[in-house]
């Protein structure tokens with residue numbers, strides 16, 4: 481299949497059906513495996529590049545489209561709008577010969593049975609070629625186009641971070657590095673760095689995050705030395721702070737309340753294998769991925785498919801020592817890694833998410849023993865999901881107190897600490913630590 485047509489179909493899954501880009505690409509690439517040998521690595525690489533690129537830049541691509549069309553396309557032609565965005569993205573951001581980018585993109589109109597639009601798309605892309613400089617200059621005063629952020633999200637960042645929103649949007653548009661977590665049960669970070677060097681993979685240690693390594697260039701996990709043997713896992717450095725902050729001790733009962741796909745679950749076990757760990761998630765399919773990750777690392781733990789806030793469905797009544805609540809959130813800190821959030825967040829009700837986070841916090845607190853610790857984490861940088869949530873909880877919970885986090889990373893908030901995206905190469909993240917008195 482024409483890779484641009486496959487990109488269009490993948491993007492439609494996100495734009496029309498609200499699927500995540502990861503899920504849509506997984507489906508596209510699995511289809512590819514079925515037709516074994518039909519596509520090569522270059523095809524998959526270009527497919528990902530086109531999908532990630534269009535979703536990363538769509539507010540800017542849309543602004544260009546508006547300047548190229550005399551009359552906007554009807555909503556029912558979202559597929560054609562995506563084709564135009566795909567075409568502009570190739571012309572503007574990729575080193576593909578213009579004639580190939582245009583002719584292959586135009587050809588997709590026929591494949592989606594909109595042959596009548598071939599001339600239109602061809603004319604628009606050729607006009608962009610001719611008038612590129614004036615069009616791009618006209619974008620300079622358009623904040624949506626220059627930041628490539630949709631209006632709602634941009635306003636949220638401006639309000640939450642009046643002094644930092646510019647660096648945040650720049651970081652959101654950059655490509656996230658590939659970060660690794662070294663399994664320190666098996667070898668030290670320095671030892672693994674030597675292995676990478678021997679394999680010709682350039683990498684550096686991440687300052688202040690003990691097991692973390694950042695690769696200069698992403699690579700396929702199978703090419704990482706010792707990956708199959710569990711020496712290393714792929715995980716952003718900010719997420720690797722959780723295990724140390726929770727600091728599980730041998731023999732303790734730990735609840736990982738929103739655990740799948742298990743990045744932090746596995747790290748907790750690497751950190752302290754002698755814990756009694758209960759991993760809960762309300763999505764069975766995501767827990768399957770957790771099981772695969774555990775198996776690769778040679779760990780096991782109790783896994784429960786449940787709504788963690790419905791404690792009656794999973795808790796046996798024995799108070800637990802520590803809880804990790806890696807809450808479902810807007811993902812506003814990980815846009816550089818998941819640019820589809822720019823599109824998908826438009827239809828997400830933040831109030832609903834905040835209510836869910838509050839429910840989880842209040843319900844899980846009941847299962848914690850006096851003296852026990854709860855680590856609240858999100859990959860959001862919005863106050864309402866973070867310090868606002870914790871302030872409300874502390875205000876209404878007499879037996880809760882904050883354990884301040886003193887660290888060389890992030891910025892201190894009214895409660896907890898926030899890492900802004902890009903800080904020391906990390907994703908945007910938030911942590912707050914609470915103790916039951």
Ligand SMILES: C[S@@+](CC[C@H](N)C(=O)[O-])C[C@H]1O[C@@H](n2cnc3c(N)ncnc32)[C@H](O)[C@@H]1O
Pocket residue numbers: 719737738739740741742743744745760761762763766786787788789806807808809840
């Ligand atoms: C931020 S992700 C967790 C990432 C995971 N901790 C890791 O490090 O790989 C949030 C998870 O919460 C789960 N979730 C959402 N609402 C939940 C609920 N009410 N009870 C349990 N899990 C829930 C989602 O399915 C999702 O897997």
